[in-house]
Amino acid sequence: MDDLHKALGDISSIRRQVARSTEFRGYGPATLAATGVFALAAAGVQTVWVQNPSLQLGRYLTLWIATAVLSATLTGVQMYTRSRRMHSSMSDEMIRMAVEQFLPAVGAGLLLTIVLTQATPAAAWMVPGLWQVIFSLGIFSSCRFLPRPIFAAGAWYLLTGLCCIGLGGGRSLSPWAMAIPFGAGQFLVAGILFFSAKESGDEV
Amino acid sequence: MKSKTPTNEGRFAYEGLDRVIHERARLSVLTSLITHPKGLTFNELKQLCSLTDGNLSRHLSVLEKDAMVEILKGHDRNRPQTVCRITAAGRKRYLEYLETLEQVVRDAAKGAEEAAALVRHLNPSRA
Numbered sequence: 001m002d003d004l005h006k007a008l009g010d011i012s013s014i015r016r017q018v019a020r021s022t023e024f025r026g027y028g029p030a031t032l033a034a035t036g037v038f039a040l041a042a043a044g045v046q047t048v049w050v051q052n053p054s055l056q057l058g059r060y061l062t063l064w065i066a067t068a069v070l071s072a073t074l075t076g077v078q079m080y081t082r083s084r085r086m087h088s089s090m091s092d093e094m095i096r097m098a099v100e101q102f103l104p105a106v107g108a109g110l111l112l113t114i115v116l117t118q119a120t121p122a123a124a125w126m127v128p129g130l131w132q133v134i135f136s137l138g139i140f141s142s143c144r145f146l147p148r149p150i151f152a153a154g155a156w157y158l159l160t161g162l163c164c165i166g167l168g169g170g171r172s173l174s175p176w177a178m179a180i181p182f183g184a185g186q187f188l189v190a191g192i193l194f195f196s197a198k199e200s201g202d203e204v
Numbered sequence: 205m206k207s208k209t210p211t212n213e214g215r216f217a218y219e220g221l222d223r224v225i226h227e228r229a230r231l232s233v234l235t236s237l238i239t240h241p242k243g244l245t246f247n248e249l250k251q252l253c254s255l256t257d258g259n260l261s262r263h264l265s266v267l268e269k270d271a272m273v274e275i276l277k278g279h280d281r282n283r284p285q286t287v288c289r290i291t292a293a294g295r296k297r298y299l300e301y302l303e304t305l306e307q308v309v310r311d312a313a314k315g316a317e318e319a320a321a322l323v324r325h326l327n328p329s330r331a
Binding site: 004005006007011014018021088090168 | 235239240241270299300302303305306309310312313316
């Protein structure tokens with residue numbers, strides 16, 4: 001019995017090693033482009049619903065956190081179904097690794113938002129810039145399992161995050177301070193994944 | 205004669221156990237190559253699989269004929285160097301093989317557990 005369990009452990013270990021050296025193809029370009037559209041739509045909503053974000057911080061956070069949750073849910077569902085098709089027997093392992101790489105950034109972003117808005121509301125204008133910086137770190141940590149040019153998307157988010165913080169004050173809460181980075185950024189990610197999938201002959 | 209349990213028909217057929225991969229040396233070669241997607245030199249592969257030059261060449265040619273590996277001949281510091289890499293088709297076949305192998309071991313483990321439970325049931329005093 002022990003031998004059989006050891007054999008199963010060895011097979012799992014081989015699968016883990018293979019997963020570690022495999023490019024993750026669970027992110028669908030169309031879905032990621034859709035999350036870019038969500039960012040643009042949320043900016044449109046903000047111009048109407050949150051006209052003075054410095055004074056309506058609760059509304060501002062509700063809008064953007066809801067957009068993030070919607071995007072994450074859509075990406076997660078599609079990642080699950082797409083990985084089943086693209087990675088078959090390795091899909092669970094691949095999804096686990098993809099989540100492990102990105103989850104710390106999501107957790108850090110969430111905690112930072114809570115701390116900044118609850119403990120130091122005067123510094124809440126930094127939230128959009130810091131979200132972008134943290135998102136870039138999530139992308140950088142996922143780079144190893146994604147096509148190489150995805151590094152450019154990480155650099156984009158880092159740059160826009162720093163510019164957003166550089167804007168300072170109420171201007172960093174403008175709808176465009178989120179729409180441009182996340183709208184263009186997600187289209188950039190989608191484009192990179194689309195062309196690399198075409199190159200490797202995968203479904204797009 | 206009609207089978208009593210038609211749903212179990214072919215349950216232990218394990219058709220995914222690819223004959224080309226199932227040979228021990230070729231399994232070693234493919235496992236080494238799949239965990240090194242950038243490829244391995246002939247000498248590295250020889251050491252990892254504990255094979256002689258002749259044996260490794262023979263197994264590589266079988267795998268190459270089946271389009272499971274590609275062999276690239278080049279030079280490194282003016283010395284001839286042979287690099288072996290697993291192909292996309294080889295990778296796919298290996299993963300299918302691994303899945304079937306896992307099923308074989310799972311079935312065997314399940315059978316062994318059932319047998320052990322039966323023995324315990326028949327000899328409750330020894331359980």
